[in-house]
Amino acid sequence: MSTQIAKMREDGTLKAFEDKWLKHQSAVMSTDFSSPSPKILDIYGLRGLFLISGVSMVSALLLSMIHLVREKIKMKKWKCILRRSADIQVHDLSDEESTI
Numbered sequence: 188m189s190t191q192i193a194k195m196r197e198d199g200t201l202k203a204f205e206d207k208w209l210k211h212q213s214a215v216m217s218t219d220f221s222s223p224s225p226k227i228l229d230i231y232g233l234r235g236l237f238l239i240s241g242v243s244m245v246s247a248l249l250l251s252m253i254h255l256v257r258e259k260i261k262m263k264k265w266k267c268i269l270r271r272s273a274d275i276q277v278h279d280l281s282d283e284e285s286t287i
Contacts, residue, residue, distance in 0.1 A: 195201040226232065 192201065195204075230237070
């Protein structure tokens with residue numbers, strides 16, 4: 188590979204390719220400078236991003252609150268069930284003691 192590049196350099200074909208490619212790129216770049224200046228990003232330009240992130244945060248907050256409320260309700264039900272079973276066991280024990 189190196190020998191082929193060296194041969195192209197000696198022949199002048201490598202220089203011709205470089206001139207052709209670089210001149211083409213410089214012609215493209217010179218036409219880009221005549222185009223209008225790029226738009227500057229500001230808050231108004233990013234409103235879609237802010238809208239998406241805001242909706243995502245609100246929905247995540249609502250889902251977490253719903254989850255916490257459901258867990259709290261579930262814990263209240265279990266506490267009620269455990270109290271009732273404890274009351275029943277205490278009542279059964281007192282009945283057994285009175286019969287003895």
